[in-house]
Amino acid sequence: MKDYKILFTGSVCSGKTTAIRSLSDIETLDTDASASDVTVRRKKNTTIAMDYGVLELTSDARVHLYGTPGQERFRFMWEMLACEFAHDAIGMVLMVDNTRKDPFRDIRFYAKEFSDYLLKRRLIIAVTHSDVEPSPDYQEYLSALKNLGIMTTVMFIDARDPRAVLGIVEELISAVERNIDWDSVCDRLLDNNGFTLDFYKPLYEETLLDAAMNKRGVLGAMHLGDEQEILCSNIDDKPTKNLMRNIDRLTDAISDKAGFLGKVNNVVLAGPDVQTLSVFNDKSQSLCLCSDRDISLPVLKQQASDLLQWSIENDYLA
Amino acid sequence: MKELLGKVDEPGIIDCSCLLKGKDVIVSSFSKSKRNHETIAKQTFSYLFLNVAKQKTKHDEAHLEIGEQRLSGFLLKPGLVLVCLSDKNLNITKVRSHIQHIKHLILQSEVDKMLA
Numbered sequence: 153m154k155d156y157k158i159l160f161t162g163s164v165c166s167g168k169t170t171a172i173r174s175l176s177d178i179e180t181l182d183t184d185a186s187a188s189d190v191t192v193r194r195k196k197n198t199t200i201a202m203d204y205g206v207l208e209l210t211s212d213a214r215v216h217l218y219g220t221p222g223q224e225r226f227r228f229m230w231e232m233l234a235c236e237f238a239h240d241a242i243g244m245v246l247m248v249d250n251t252r253k254d255p256f257r258d259i260r261f262y263a264k265e266f267s268d269y270l271l272k273r274r275l276i277i278a279v280t281h282s283d284v285e286p287s288p289d290y291q292e293y294l295s296a297l298k299n300l301g302i303m304t305t306v307m308f309i310d311a312r313d314p315r316a317v318l319g320i321v322e323e324l325i326s327a328v329e330r331n332i333d334w335d336s337v338c339d340r341l342l343d344n345n346g347f348t349l350d351f352y353k354p355l356y357e358e359t360l361l362d363a364a365m366n367k368r369g370v371l372g373a374m375h376l377g378d379e380q381e382i383l384c385s386n387i388d389d390k391p392t393k394n395l396m397r398n399i400d401r402l403t404d405a406i407s408d409k410a411g412f413l414g415k416v417n418n419v420v421l422a423g424p425d426v427q428t429l430s431v432f433n434d435k436s437q438s439l440c441l442c443s444d445r446d447i448s449l450p451v452l453k454q455q456a457s458d459l460l461q462w463s464i465e466n467d468y469l470a
Numbered sequence: 471m472k473e474l475l476g477k478v479d480e481p482g483i484i485d486c487s488c489l490l491k492g493k494d495v496i497v498s499s500f501s502k503s504k505r506n507h508e509t510i511a512k513q514t515f516s517y518l519f520l521n522v523a524k525q526k527t528k529h530d531e532a533h534l535e536i537g538e539q540r541l542s543g544f545l546l547k548p549g550l551v552l553v554c555l556s557d558k559n560l561n562i563t564k565v566r567s568h569i570q571h572i573k574h575l576i577l578q579s580e581v582d583k584m585l586a
């Protein structure tokens with residue numbers, strides 16, 4: 153079996169997910185639909201996912217399609233994709249959303265980010281959303297790219313159209329693999345069968361603790377549930393753990409008895425030559441942090457609120 | 471003692487304050503409308519510093535944000551806590567430096583009282 157790889161990148165909403173999915177069978181599209189059932193269950197870590205799909209070209213050749221996660225905070229994964237998963241890809245597809253204020257800026261940005269990667273492989277620029285915003289047009293892209301000194305192929309596609317996306321795959325693969333019947337691949341695609349597609353291949357598991365430890369000055373963290381049960385913790389010191397659980401118990405008691413005074417948002421313990429201990433409450437969970445005593449309380453509060461938000465968002469991803 | 475709290479309370483920084491000895495409020499400038507906060511403070515800080523003592527850590531300062539207010543407790547010496555109430559949005563360093571400034575005055579007066 154010959155395995156080819158193609159890496160898709162581009163700004164959020166440029167159509168990476170759609171492109172990879174449109175080479176798929178409709179049934180498999182909804183594999184993650186059940187996620188909403190489990191929102192009640194607390195999840196302690198999230199799966200940062202990349203888009204991924206496999207398309208069979210012949211009985212002994214297939215192509216793996218990888219999409220970079222869009223959000224800025226997952227930037228570190230681009231390198232992981234470029235250096236590991238897709239280090240041997242034959243080409244990169246840069247998806248450009250034509251409705252962006254300055255689509256050429258996106259090109260400059262990604263061309264620069266992936267400049268090393270592109271030394272050894274082909275780049276195809278796939279312009280999407282041109283049905284919504286036709287300008288800049290094909291000619292303008294060509295001349296802009298010429299000015300940038302980027303030698304590449306530009307294709308205008310609708311990421312929702314499997315035939316258009318397949319056209320990109322064909323453009324890249326046909327140079328190296330001659331005996332593929334593209335028409336029959338396309339027919340099969342449109343019939344929606346014959347594909348093995350795994351969406352959202354787990355790439356990196358980030359736990360709340362990892363996220364906490366990435367914050368400045370945080371030396372340890374513990375996540376408590378409703379009943380002060382430890383959901384996760386990397387604090388080893390027993391007295392500290394006990395102290396924080398007791399503080400959490402206290403805040404629950406106060407909220408119970410004196411709810412009319414408002415919510416107990418946090419309790420912070422500080423002192424000379426000791427770590428600052430803090431407990432932040434959010435509905436049914438609490439986050440406990442041990443921090444460097446030089447971290448100011450406003451910074452600490454901001455960090456905790458980011459982390460709690462993180463944890464809530466991940467509940468919905470659970 | 472009461473005059474001392476007058477020095478602790480500072481418009482725009484500290485709304486009111488009290489001194490806790492063990493579990494008892496020995497002097498207070500909390501107004502009637504803020505009595506509930508005083509009660510919470512009493513229970514919270516006696517519990518917290520008891521726990522701190524049990525776990526043998528060196529924490530001597532605690533802050534609790536409740537609603538729009540912040541209750542701060544400063545352990546002046548074992549068993550003696552100065553409590554103050556401030557707006558939760560007020561920069562805490564202001565509260566801290568103000569208390570740091572006033573701490574020795576209170577301790578001194580405690581000593582005087584004991585000697586008297």
Ligand SMILES: Nc1nc2c(ncn2[C@@H]2O[C@H](COP(=O)(O)OP(=O)(O)O)[C@@H](O)[C@H]2O)c(=O)[nH]1
Binds near residue numbers: 171
């Ligand atoms: N009108 C139009 N919509 C598109 C096109 N390509 C993708 N979309 C839509 O754009 C949205 C964002 O696409 P998505 O694949 O989630 O972008 P990603 O963030 O790059 O993965 C989806 O609703 C797609 O259906 C296109 O060429 N034209």
